[in-house]
Each structure stands twice: as C-alpha cells, then as structure tokens.
Amino acid sequence: xxxxxxxxxVAARALRLSVQALSYLVFACAxxxxxxxxxxxxxxxxxxxxxxxxxxxxxxxxxxxxxxxQARCGSCHALRDPMSLQPESWAAQVRDMRDKKGVRLSAxxxxxxxxxxxAISSR
Numbered sequence: 001x002x003x004x005x006x007x008x009x010v011a012a013r014a015l016r017l018s019v020q021a022l023s024y025l026v027f028a029c030a031x032x033x034x035x036x037x038x039x040x041x042x043x044x045x046x047x048x049x050x051x052x053x054x055x056x057x058x059x060x061x062x063x064x065x066x067x068x069x070q071a072r073c074g075s076c077h078a079l080r081d082p083m084s085l086q087p088e089s090w091a092a093q094v095r096d097m098r099d100k101k102g103v104r105l106s107a108x109x110x111x112x113x114x115x116x117x118x119a120i121s122s123r
Contacts, residue, residue, distance in 0.1 A: 039082060041066060045119040056115035065116025068109050073097075082120035090117040 031110065041062035073079060085093065094114045097103040105113070 002030055014086075028044070038066060038070065038079065039123070041116060041119060041122045048119050048122045050114070056111060061112050062116050062119055065112035065114070068105075069113050069116055072105065072109065073113070076103075082117045085117075087118045087122045090114050090121060092118075 041059060043059060044060050045062055046057060056065070069079065082090075091114050094105075094110050094117070098105055098110060
C-alpha cells in the first residue's frame with residue numbers, strides 16, 4: 001500500500017511540474033508573438049522625412065531601434081503599437097519615460113527607439 005501511495009505522490013508532483021512548465025511555455029510563446037507582431041523597418045522607412053527620423057538615417061539604426069524597443073521597453077511594460085501615436089508624439093513619449101519615469105537610456109538608444117517608432121508610425 002505504501003508503494004501505491006508513494007507512486008501516486010510522485011505522479012502528482014510530476015503533473016504539477018508539467019502544468020507549471022506548460023504555463024511557462026504558453027507565457028513565453030505569447031511574449032514572442034507580441035514581439036514578432038511589431039513592424040519590421042524596411043528601406044522605405046529610411047526615406048521618410050529626416051525630421052521624423054531624428055538624425056537616424058540607416059536601416060540598421062531603425063532595426064536597432066526596434067530591438068531596443070522590444071528589449072528595453074518591453075521588459076517593463078506591454079509595448080504600444082507604433083501606429084497608436086502620431087509620428088511627432090513619439091519623441092515626447094520616449095523623453096517622458098527617461099525624464100519622468102527614470103528609464104535609463106543612452107542618448108543613442110533613445111534616438112534609435114524614437115526613430116523606429118516615428119518611422120513606423122509614419123507609414
């Protein structure tokens with residue numbers, strides 16, 4: 001009888017671990033789905049008016065801005081769709097996150113994130 005109880009306890013623990021692992025997997029997949037849903041910059045985004053790009057003029061800079069947006073901004077809160085604001089509004093949003101919320105971004109990181117968000121919202 002003890003062997004049956006012990007086997008039952010082991011099975012219950014394994015089931016709990018499986019459910020927990022499945023929960024983590026679902027969460028990870030959902031996070032990846034959100035990140036991959038962000039628009040990917042392309043060559044046409046680079047040709048948008050330079051005033052909107054804040055001095056960022058390469059596709060590589062816009063791609064880096066997307067990666068930074070996902071990694072730095074997405075590590076603290078749900079990411080906003082770049083299309084949710086007008087292009088001219090993103091600079092103030094990023095500035096407010098740095099100044100009012102204390103987010104530590106270098107000037108280059110802030111510029112690249114702003115350029116990515118501005119370029120995508122200009123589509």
